Amino acid sequence: MSVRVTWYSHACLHMDVNGTHLLVDPFLTGNPLAAVSADQVPADYIFVSHGHGDHLGDTVAIAKRTGATVISNFEIHNWLAAQGLKKLHPHHIGGGSNHPWGRVKLTIAHHGSGLPDGSYGGNPCGFLFTVDGKKIYHACDTGLFYDMKLIGEEGIDLAVLPIGDNFTMGPDDALRAVKLLEPAKVLPIHYDTFDIIQQDPHAWKDRVEKETSAQVVILKPGDSLEL
Template identity: 65%
Template sequence: MNKLTWYGHATLGLETGGHQLVIDPFFTGNPAASASAEQVSPDFILVSHGHGDHVGDALAIAQRTGALVISNHEIVTWLGKQGLKKVHGQHLGGGHRHPFGYLKLTLALHGSMLPDGSYGGNPCGFLLTTNDGKKIYTAQDTGLFGDMRLIGEEGLEVAVLPIGDNYTMGPDDALRAVKMLQPKTVLPIHYNTFELLNQDAQAWKKRVEGETGARVVVLKPGESFEF
């Protein structure tokens, strides 16, 4: 059994095969956060890009827990300069078998400057094949792109998509993404953190379920679902 938790904004927790992961650990300063950085103890941390609301508390959590941080080469090099030793760098299209499954970094249309202005490399999403064979795609921050069709060919159990608009896909493009990805279940994220990102997730759920075969799970920050 796999368990996915939405902590608010684009911060996710994943329990799979006895391993604990946190994706884009933005707790401190996150008005939507349902937990503090001190309340999570992951074995692995995934960082999709360099913006402060995604790198977030990665360094502090990794230093406290000894978690391995996985991101692109530029971000793990930057974290190494902050004193972090346990890092693993990958890049777009590249996969690696970790203890929790096979993780591939996917394209994302976004930016990636790090909090201190350093170059953060290319932003990414994550395509994970768990050890029990479930495929999970977390798009993180991205606009719509046509190669989502190729990701959909993988046969997705779960897709996690931003719907907040302005910085990422909005509801219309996220619906188009679902049609290309064809997942069994969809989780909307990156909305209602700030006024600029306000969206009606229940209205989006009705649209998606009315026009696709996907089930939409709308969580409140701190809630989880199992698959």
């Protein structure tokens, strides 16, 4: 029994939960840091946090290739259905569902969600996963919000937080997020993909570990950690 978490860069996360492949925000094609290609990455379930192209990414192509079930908000669900996808599970903020691999619940996120063709993408979200007895919170694209304290009351084993600034939380607010969430471990994401979100994750790690009890795990794209 194990959970293996792999960061493919940007916000794209892969979780191998006892052989079931969960893939979040698969922006791979056109991503200069992507550690895997869209025609190689495994997926049984794909999770789409919002409609922006650097998160929706290769969802359609990967789902058609693998037959993965795509979980997203209702508006993105309808848009994906119009693209020809059949295996879809619609959600909305605060709603969760149980699956053979565990449970997922959608959390709030402060961001936008317009789809690449200009269609309305509904509310952006984060994901709270319960897998193999572990709680993993993927904040996806968001600014800081105080309700992270409520999410932290779940007992977070791993928080996946953006630190890039400009489009999401920057290092200062991401540190405040750690203080609200009180996770055991933190994985910084959504940085260095583009010049405008360049950050020093090691400097952030030093600050977080000095001011909180969380352990910061810095991964290179394609690297993994075990929970």
